[in-house]
Amino acid sequence: MSATTPDLLFRPATEADVAALVELVESAYRGDASRAGWTTEADLLDGQRTDPQAVAALLAAPDTLVLLAERAATGELLACCQVERRGDGAYFGMFSVHPARQGGGVGRAVLAEAERIAREEWRAASMEMTVIVQRTDLIAWYERRGFARTGELSPFPYGDERFGLPKRDDLAFEKLVKAL
Template structure:
């Protein structure tokens, strides 16, 4: 891994690249090159161009791109919700996972939330069955709030579940 990460806000011209990155990190055979795959839990799409466009255009929202050596290495979405910020759409190119890129992107997003909007808490939802991913976030200072919410079964824009017990857990970190 050479070169530093360069961060910038995504524009509508980046929509297709963001969709492709997120899909490659979580779904299908390509996602198995990294450790963040959800391929054993879900089929179908992880996001779509309309969702990414909406995130880019939303108020108090930024889709962050992390580029290394001129190519897209990672992305995330940060959106202000009062004194909290929501962290989502987090994806690292599966071939670049495990080398510290994700940690750098998270640190950048947390600093952005603090400095741009004065947020005091970062929160995210994670599929509760993703214990390896939750453990990664716990090592980064996040805690499981115990708040659970149902997976949106029957809404294919979130994916096609391969099991019937999926639910989300809310994680948060004081900034």
């Protein structure tokens, strides 16, 4: 499964990609490097966003695809996401775009490819995700792409450092859904 959009090549991640995936996800969400883009969580969370064990587990999970977007000319990793079959729907997660490439259409292209895979290859009727409710700019970005807020909240896993070190005590996730 390989598809190309202008400047991008999509491919499934392999075990050889684990270290690069961890680096990409961390750079997009945590620490000062993430502030170069607009999707940073650095004001909400410190610590890690993921680790090699979590990424390797996703790669080994049944009905899960970790999709990479690379610069077609050079093979440079620009973005990634997780797409998981869940019944007649799909889950979208671990969406990360290199901070220097955010705002230039890479994220839109990755989301569109994930939706295409879910809709055309898996025959999924819908796609869902969870987003930290305090990330209003990010939720608005997803709403512009057809996702709807459901009002369904789930608690942030406070005390589990695998998900980061919260800087506030009111974090929660909201489920967003889009019909495919």
